[in-house]
Amino acid sequence: VLTQSPATLSLSPGERASLSCRASQSVDKYLLWYQQKAGQAPRLLVYDTTNRATGIPARFSATGSGTDFTLTISRLEPEDFAVYYCQQGLYWPTFGQGTKVEF
Amino acid sequence: EVQLAESGGGLIQPGGSLRLSCAASGLTVGSKYMSWLRQAPGKGLQWVSIIYPGGDTYYAESVKGRFTISIDIYTNTVYLQMNNLRVEDTALYYCGGAHRPNVGDYWGQGTLVTVSS
Numbered sequence: 001v002l003t004q005s006p007a008t009l010s011l012s013p014g015e016r017a018s019l020s021c022r023a024s025q026s027v028d029k030y031l032l033w034y035q036q037k038a039g040q041a042p043r044l045l046v047y048d049t050t051n052r053a054t055g056i057p058a059r060f061s062a063t064g065s066g067t068d069f070t071l072t073i074s075r076l077e078p079e080d081f082a083v084y085y086c087q088q089g090l091y092w093p094t095f096g097q098g099t100k101v102e103f
Numbered sequence: 104e105v106q107l108a109e110s111g112g113g114l115i116q117p118g119g120s121l122r123l124s125c126a127a128s129g130l131t132v133g134s135k136y137m138s139w140l141r142q143a144p145g146k147g148l149q150w151v152s153i154i155y156p157g158g159d160t161y162y163a164e165s166v167k168g169r170f171t172i173s174i175d176i177y178t179n180t181v182y183l184q185m186n187n188l189r190v191e192d193t194a195l196y197y198c199g200g201a202h203r204p205n206v207g208d209y210w211g212q213g214t215l216v217t218v219s220s
């Protein structure tokens with residue numbers, strides 16, 4: 001089970017966002033992050049805990065290992081307000097419940 | 104550029120069947136890990152099924168025995184045959200492709216399946 005916190009993060013453009021994902025058992029390095037905007041498909045941001053997907057801006061960074069993972073957005077841009085999901089890929093793929101980053 | 108275009112969704116009664124299609128361009132479905140993902144209205148994401156390049160298939164427990172994923176390499180299309188549909192299968196279904204298993208590199212825009220009497 002993946003547990004994301006907080007459920008909602010209320011911030012302003014230019015601020016730093018820190019999103020947490022905790023796994024109930026180790027998922028090794030197989031932790032991914034997705035961004036989903038309203039009415040759109042998920043977009044892969046990060047794979048293997050720390051690796052940004054193609055085309056993802058450097059303001060997105062991620063760390064972690066085992067059971068505790070963090071996605072950081074260094075300075076929020078207007079287009080970053082969305083829901084963020086973590087996903088583990090070690091076992092049958094499952095997602096956290098999401099963190100909504102709102103303005 | 105990879106494009107995935109889902110179709111085949113609609114309103115269906117409980118116990119009915121639907122076949123979803125996903126027309127792919129910019130990637131070859133036979134050489135990638137192709138998946139179906141779903142999202143119930145206002146809810147989170149659930150991985151439904153994966154087909155490996157070698158043909159191995161895997162399913163979420165909730166759909167095992169009812170759903171079947173397949174590909175057609177000639178039309179570069181991925182299918183999801185859904186039988187014995189339940190109300191709880193109501194969701195937006197996304198088709199996805201990836202270079203590795205259990206990853207969603209690319210996703211389509213989804214097709215809506217509504218199971219209701």
